[in-house]
Amino acid sequence: DxxxxxxxxMESTEGETVHLPCSHxxxxxxxxxxxxxxxxxxxxxxxxxxxxxxxxxxMAFLAIASDRKSSTLILTHVSLRDAAVYHCILRTNNNNAxxxxxxxxxxxxx
Amino acid sequence: xxxxxxxxxxxxxxxxxAVSFWCDPISGHDTLYWYQQPRxxxxxxxxxxxxxxxxxxxxxxSDRFSAVRxxxxxxxxxxxxxxxxxxxxxxxxxxxPFSNERLFFGHGTKLSVL
Numbered sequence: 181d182x183x184x185x186x187x188x189x190m191e192s193t194e195g196e197t198v199h200l201p202c203s204h205x206x207x208x209x210x211x212x213x214x215x216x217x218x219x220x221x222x223x224x225x226x227x228x229x230x231x232x233x234x235x236x237x238x239m240a241f242l243a244i245a246s247d248r249k250s251s252t253l254i255l256t257h258v259s260l261r262d263a264a265v266y267h268c269i270l271r272t273n274n275n276n277a278x279x280x281x282x283x284x285x286x287x288x289x290x
Numbered sequence: 291x292x293x294x295x296x297x298x299x300x301x302x303x304x305x306x307x308a309v310s311f312w313c314d315p316i317s318g319h320d321t322l323y324w325y326q327q328p329r330x331x332x333x334x335x336x337x338x339x340x341x342x343x344x345x346x347x348x349x350x351x352s353d354r355f356s357a358v359r360x361x362x363x364x365x366x367x368x369x370x371x372x373x374x375x376x377x378x379x380x381x382x383x384x385x386x387p388f389s390n391e392r393l394f395f396g397h398g399t400k401l402s403v404l
Binding site for chain 2: 212216221222223225226229238265267276277278279280281282283
């Protein structure tokens, strides 16, 4: 699977909108973009995923660039509970196992 | 719906001791994964199964680590002779039997090797 690049850390304040970037310049046509988040003492939790079109759910909005070489996870009105490490990973549709990087540590200030 | 269950939650060992981790996946999930997560790093895949078959164990240190899933349900990960470098959280995850299904993770077992 192709590799992703994310900033090590980002900071926000409660109530703000946060844009978490992910670069995947060598993404293949059959690779999906997945986002998971992880808080201390727990395993990663699925947030969202997409292939080409932007997607939205109760947790976040995923914006995918038209060339698919980057994506942005958008969290609106963040709260302290959104503080976590956010992992952006790529996965093909052959049911292989996801490979995680270090992710982006999001800190939310009161 | 019950989530992925792991036990124990914590383990503390001296070097050279053995330890086993146990995982009960979500009912109906045919694929089960074991990850190792050192402090301040992302989860690293060790091995994963589809039913009872090992699909990929290329990252499992075979001289000291072993993993089984004999009936395609619960799984056990064992470290025969632990080293300080094995200190990490061991995460189990499972997913439904379709490609690209999301993974559901357990809370993990935090291992400290002294």
